[in-house]
Structures are given as C-alpha cells and as structure tokens.
Amino acid sequence: MTIASNVKQCLSTMKGIEAQLSSMALNSLDTEAQVIFHEATITIEEIRKDLQYRVLELERNEPQYSGS
Amino acid sequence: MPDGLFIIGRSLFFLLLLFITTKVLGKKQISELSFFEYVAGITIGSIAGEVVTGLESNMFHGVLALIVFGFVTFLVNYLAIKSKKFSDFAEGKGTVVIKDGKILEENLKKEKYTIDELSALLRQKDIFKIADVEFAVLEPRGNLSTLLKRENRPLTPKDLQMKMPNEKEPQTVIMDGNIVDEPLRCAGKGRGWLYTELEKLGVTLDNVFLGQVDSYGELTVDLYDDKIQVPEPAQRPLLLATLKKAQADLEIFSLETNCAKSKAMYKKNAALLQATIDKLTPYLNG
Numbered sequence: 001m002t003i004a005s006n007v008k009q010c011l012s013t014m015k016g017i018e019a020q021l022s023s024m025a026l027n028s029l030d031t032e033a034q035v036i037f038h039e040a041t042i043t044i045e046e047i048r049k050d051l052q053y054r055v056l057e058l059e060r061n062e063p064q065y066s067g068s
Numbered sequence: 069m070p071d072g073l074f075i076i077g078r079s080l081f082f083l084l085l086l087f088i089t090t091k092v093l094g095k096k097q098i099s100e101l102s103f104f105e106y107v108a109g110i111t112i113g114s115i116a117g118e119v120v121t122g123l124e125s126n127m128f129h130g131v132l133a134l135i136v137f138g139f140v141t142f143l144v145n146y147l148a149i150k151s152k153k154f155s156d157f158a159e160g161k162g163t164v165v166i167k168d169g170k171i172l173e174e175n176l177k178k179e180k181y182t183i184d185e186l187s188a189l190l191r192q193k194d195i196f197k198i199a200d201v202e203f204a205v206l207e208p209r210g211n212l213s214t215l216l217k218r219e220n221r222p223l224t225p226k227d228l229q230m231k232m233p234n235e236k237e238p239q240t241v242i243m244d245g246n247i248v249d250e251p252l253r254c255a256g257k258g259r260g261w262l263y264t265e266l267e268k269l270g271v272t273l274d275n276v277f278l279g280q281v282d283s284y285g286e287l288t289v290d291l292y293d294d295k296i297q298v299p300e301p302a303q304r305p306l307l308l309a310t311l312k313k314a315q316a317d318l319e320i321f322s323l324e325t326n327c328a329k330s331k332a333m334y335k336k337n338a339a340l341l342q343a344t345i346d347k348l349t350p351y352l353n354g
Contacts, residue, residue, distance in 0.1 A: 003321075003325070006317070007321060008323070009317075010314060010317040010318065010321070011312050013310060013313065013317070014309065014314055016305065017310055017311055017314060018129060019308050020303070021307070023284070024284065024303075024304075024307075026285075026287025027284060028283065028284050029236040029255065029283050029284075029285065030233065030234050030235065030236050030283050031189060032233065032234055033233055033234070033283070033284070033351055036348065036351060037348075037351070038348060039347075040344050040347065043343075043344045044310065044339060044341075044342075044344065046340070047318075047337045047340060047341060050333055051337070052339055054330060054333065055343075057330075057331075066340055
C-alpha cells in the first residue's frame with residue numbers, strides 16, 4: 001500500500017459519502033434536515049475536489065503508481 | 069311476535085337517529101367536555117332507551133324530545149362559539165385550586181371538593197406531594213390539570229441543551245400486503261421507490277403486514293412470517309462511521325506528508341470535515 005493508493009481510497013470514500021448525503025437530502029421529509037444534508041454535500045464536494053487534485057499531483061510525482 | 073318486530077324496528081330507527089344526532093353535534097358531544105354536553109348526552113341516551121322498549125308509549129314523542137335535546141345542545145354550542153360570556157355560563161369555567169404551590173381552600177369549598185378528593189385527583193396524575201405542584205385547575209368536566217414546578221418536570225433534551233432534529237410523522241404505506249397510495253404520496257415517494265426498497269430488504273410485498281416510512285425516507289416493515297429476520301435500516305449510522313473514518317484518514321495524511329502545502333490542505337479539510345460531522349451527528353444517530 002502506497003500513500004497514493006491510500007489517498008485514492010479516501011477519495012472514493014468521499015465520493016460515496018457525497019452520493020449518500022445527496023440521496024438523503026432528497027429522501028428526507030423535514031426541511032431542516034434537507035438543508036443540513038444539502039450543506040454537508042457541498043462541503044464534502046469541496047473536500048473531494050482538494051483530494052482529487054492531490055491524487056493527480058501524486059500521480060505526476062510518482063508515475064509508477066498511476067492507475068493503481 | 070309483533071311486539072318483537074316493533075322493538076327491532078324502533079331500535080334500528082333510534083340507532084339511526086342517535087347516530088345522526090351525534091354526527092351533527094360533532095366530536096365535542098362524544099368527549100362531553102362541558103357540563104351541558106354531559107347532561108344532554110345522558111338524557112338523549114335514556115330517552116332513546118325508554119322509547120325503544122316502552123311499547124305503549126308513542127314513539128314520536130320520544131323522537132320529538134330527542135330532537136329538542138339535540139337542537140338545544142347544538143344551539144348552545146353555536147352560541148358558545150359566538151360569545152365568550154355565554155360559553156363561560158353554559159359550559160363552565162375552570163377553577164384554580166392550587167396556585168404558587170398553595171391550595172386555595174375557598175375555591176375548593178366552592179366546588180365542594182374535599183382534600184381527600186383533591187389528593188385522589190392529584191394521585192391519578194402521579195403526584196403525591198402537593199408542594200410539587202405550581203398550579204392546578206379543576207376543569208368543568210371535573211378532571212384536574214396540573215403544572216408541576218420547574219424542577220419536578222420530566223427532563224427534556226432542551227433542558228440538557230441538546231440539539232434534536234425535528235421529525236415528521238411516519239407514514240404507513242403498506243397494510244396487509246397492499247400498498248396504500250395516499251400516505252405514500254404524503255411521504256413524497258412512489259410505488260417504484262417502494263418496490264426498490266422492498267427488494268433491498270429482500271422481502272416480497274405479499275409477506276409484509278405493515279410497512280412504514282419515517283422522516284428520513286427509511287422503510288421499516290413487519291412481516292407475516294416472524295421467523296424471517298429483516299435488516300434494520302442502518303444507512304445513517306453507517307454513514308456517520310464512514311465520515312469519521314474519512315476524517316481520521318485525512319488527519320493521518322496530514323501527518324504523513326512532507327509537502328507543506330499538502331499538509332495545510334489536509335489539515336484544513338480535516339477540520340472542515342470534523343465541523344460537518346458535528347453538524348450531522350444529531351441527524352445520523354439512530
């Protein structure tokens with residue numbers, strides 16, 4: 001396990017969380033809960049973008065791990 | 069035999085008449101909240117009973133009396149809505165019997181209640197010590213409403229300054245193996261969604277005795293076959309755990325990396341994620 005693969009794993013976890021939060025925002029009946037879930041989705045999306053950028057950086061620095 | 073037929077005929081007729089009278093007078097009559105409704109309720113019942121079995125009497129006298137009682141009650145209800153003074157007079161007002169933790173003896177005497185009767189009413193509300201009560205009112209119907217002192221009231225999340233998410237009422241969407249469409253619509257879902265959820269749980273619609281959708285759009289079912297284990301919805305606690313794991317991962321990355329820029333990025337995002345977790349926790353617990 002390399003750092004790059006760990007970060008990639010975390011990135012996909014983030015993607016999963018984002019999708020789940022998004023679906024919960026749609027499924028909830030309470031408006032307040034909908035808003036909280038939606039806000040959380042946006043925050044997670046920002047974190048995911050940062051991570052994605054970092055993954056690209058790592059792949060550029062260590063090309064032998066790209067795609068793994 | 070004609071007597072029997074007579075009674076059957078009268079009974080059915082009066083049943084119908086009483087049904088109509090109570091329908092017209094509404095739910096208020098059934099709860100018998102005020103003195104007037106209490107009296108009217110008893111009298112209407114006994115008139116009907118008397119006339120149904122009293123063969124020699126004229127049935128229409130009974131019908132007349134019933135209609136009069138029904139009409140007057142209706143009129144009183146109508147006037148009570150229009151005028152506060154009239155409603156106080158006809159339906160009665162509550163009498164304060166305990167104030168600031170002290171019994172008001174004069175009011176108690178006016179209502180002809182003894183101390184024993186008052187304590188019996190308090191005991192029905194699980195109150196054994198009069199000093200615990202801040203305020204108590206005898207309602208017109210004779211029941212007691214009490215307000216406990218602040219420190220004796222049950223503890224609520226608000227007292228602990230806990231944030232609790234608001235929840236909508238659960239909707240019963242499956243009854244006896246049939247989909248009930250109206251509550252399903254109230255929950256903002258469709259049949260397609262329901263079939264998908266049932267498939268996720270691995271049960272067929274025919275086997276479901278009762279299915280409810282909660283505030284978070286999660287389906288819980290009760291099956292005819294109680295031996296089958298249905299998985300409980302665990303999506304939210306699971307999501308909370310995943311969030312915590314991701315947050316820990318970010319912190320580990322921030323410690324592991326040597327690049328200063330990435331370290332700062334990981335740290336910032338770990339903090340951001342922690343704040344999000346804190347905000348989501350009340351919604352994702354249980």
